[in-house]
Amino acid sequence: MAQRKRLNLGARAWRAAMAGLAFVVSLGLASGAWAAQRVALVVGVSKYDKVPSLNNPGKDARLVQATLQKLGFTVKVLTDPSRAALIEGLGEFEESAKGSEAAVLYYAGHGAMVDGVNYLLPRDAIITNKSSLTGTAVESARLGQSMMGAKAVRLIILDACRNNPTATRSLGGNSRGLTRETGPTSVAVVTLMAAGPGQVAQDGAAGAANSPFAIALTQGLTRPGITVGELPSYVQAEVERMTEGEQTPDLQGIWPNVHWSFDPNGPPKRVAAAGADPVKIKWEKDQVFWTSIKDSDDPADFKAYMDAQDRGEISGAFRKLASNRIRALEKLPAGSFQVASRSAQPGQDLVVSARDAFGRGDYAAASRDWSAAASAGNGAAMYNLGVMSLSGKGATKDITAAARWFRASAGAGHSGGMVNWGLCLLNGFGTAKDEASGFRFIQDAANRGSANAMGLLAEAFYRGRGVAADPRQGASWLQRAVDAGDGPSIAQLADAYDRGDGVARDGHRAFSLYQRAATAGDTEAMVHLGYAYEDGEAVPKDEIQAATWYQRAAEAGNSEGMSSLAVMFESGAGLPQDEQRAAEYYRAAADLGDARGYLGLGSLTARGAGVRANPAEAVRLFQQAANKGSALALRNLGLMYETGQGVRADRAKAVDFYRKALAAGDTGARDELQRLGVR
Incomplete structure (x- = not known):
C-alpha cells in the first residue's frame, strides 16, 4: 500500500492520555432548516412468486415507515410490488423528490449482483438464468436517478441480498452479496448498504421482530439530534455488535451537508449555550467522556458512554470501541485482575454517580463524588481526578497534580493509573523523567491484562523507550492489544504490516486492519483507506x-x-x-x-x-x-x-x-x- 503519511507509533503515548477536542468541519448547506420538506419511498418485498420468501422485509419496511413518519417525512410504501409497480413507484418518487430538502429511499428484500451490476428483485422476479433475472429485476442505479432533485440529503438504504437466492446459481460468476454503486449518481447520492460488498445481510431468525440492520437503522435515526454524518458509524457499530462481526454495513457517496439532522427539532437544546455550535459541543463532550473511561476495567463505564450517545449528549465516535471493550471485559474469568479490582474497590457507588455526572457535563458534581471516593481509597476515582487535572475539566489544569493522582491510582492497583503514571515517568510530565521505571509500570499493567498498556508496551519496544528496541516484540504486543480490544493498536498494527516493521510486509493484511480501525472511528485509518482506494494497490481502485x-x-x-x-x-x-x-x-x-x-x-x-x-x-x-x-x-x-x-x-x-x-x-x-x- 503506498505511503502518503505514515501513522506515528509514538504519537499516541501522551495524546492517549490528553485527547484533544475534535474540530468539526461545517460545510455545505445550512443545517438549521428542520421544517423543510422530507420525502421517502419505502419498499419491502417478503413474498415472491418464484423466489424463496423472506421473514422480515415487510416488517422492516413498516418499522422504517413509522420511524421516518415520526421524523417528519412524507412516506410512500410499496409492499411486495411487481416490477411494473416498483418502476411506477420510483417515477412518482422522483417527482416528489424534486425541490425537497431530503429524499430517502429504503429497500428491503432480495438483491443480486450480476456482472458488476446490482439488481433488486420485485415480487415477480425470475432467476432461472442471467437473462431472466436481468429482465425481470430492477437495476439499483434507477434508485439514484429518482432522487437527484433533492437538495440537502439524497440517501439510498439497501437492506438487500438477504440469504441471496442466487447463491447456488452461476450468474456472471457472482454468488454472494452486492457491489458498490458505480453509476453516474454514485457520488451525489449516498448509499448505505446493510452489508459490505460480497456479504449477505442477515434477515433475522424466524419469529424475530426485525432484521439486525433495520433495528440499528431505526434506532440510529431516532437518536436525538443525530446527523447524516453520524448515522452510518452508529449503524455500523450496532450491526457488527448484533451479528458478532459477521455483517458490516457499507457506505458510499458524498454528503452535501454532513450536519443535516434527521431530528425535526434539531440538536438537543440542553447541550447548547446561547450562540454555541451544538455539533461541536457534542464532539467536545464525546472526546472528554472517552478520555475519562478509555482505560477503565469496568464494562459499566463503556455502557454509560453508549447510553450518553443514545440520549444525544455525545456524538458516539468511539461507540464500536466501547462495544469491543465491553465484550472483551465481560469475557474475563472470575478472579482475574480486572474483575477483582472492580469488586474490591471502596466507594464504587460514588464512582458510578461521578461517572454519570461527568457524562452529563456536570464536572463539579463529578469532581465532588470522585474526591470522596478517592479519599476512601478508590483507584478509579484517583485516576479520573488525574484526568480532570490533565484536561482542565472540573479542575484547574495542572500536570503535576495529574501525575500525583495517577501515581496514587497506580498504587491502588488501577490499570489506567499504572498506564498514565508510567507515561508521566517516560515523558517527564509532572515528575522526573525515568524511562526504565515508566516501562515497568506499563509492563505491569499489560501483564495484568490492560489492553491499552499492551499497545503502549508495543510502542516502547518499537521506540526503545525504557527497554532495548525490538520491533518483533513490538508487533507481538500490538497483536495482543488488538485481541484484547485496544482500538488504537489496530491502526498501529496495520501500519506495521504496511511498512513490514516487526512482521512480514503484507499490504492486504494492512488494508484489512485499517478497515477495521476506520469503522471503529480511527480517523487516520480512514485516511489510509482513502489512499488505498485511490492508489488501487491493495484493493481495486x-x-x-x-x-x-x-x-x-x-x-x-x-x-x-x-x-x-x-x-x-x-x-x-x-x-x-x-x-x-x-x-x-x-x-x-x-x-x-x-x-x-x-x-x-x-x-x-x-x-x-x-x-x-x-x-x-x-x-x-x-x-x-x-x-x-x-x-x-x-x-x-x-x-x-x-x-x-x-x-x-x-x-x-x-x-x-x-x-x-x-x-x-x-x-x-x-x-x-x-x-x-x-x-
Missing part, C-alpha cells in the same frame, strides 16, 4: 470510495482527510470538479494547521478559483505552508516573487526560494532555476 472515507475523516476533524478531499474536488479526480467546495475543505484543513490546506487554499486564492483572487493573501498562505515543511510552497513563493504577484518583484528572493525548494526535495524547482540560468 475506487475513487468514490476514497472520497467517502476522506469525508468521514474530515467530518471527524482530521485535517488530512479534509485536504485530501479538497484535492479531489479541485482536480475533478473521481468527483465532479468543484473548486468552491475544494476551497472550503482546504480552509478547514488550514485552520487546523495542515500544510496541504494552506498550500491548496493559496493556489486557489492566487488563481481566483473557487474564491476571490487575492495574490497577497496567497503569498501569506504559501508562507504558512512553507513554515509547515511544504517544498512546493517554497517553489510557489519563488514564482510569486519572480512575477511580482502579491509582493514586489524580487529576482534574488525568487532564486533563494527555488533553491530552498530544491533542497527540500521539490525537483520541479530545478527547472525554474535552469530557466533563469542559475545553478
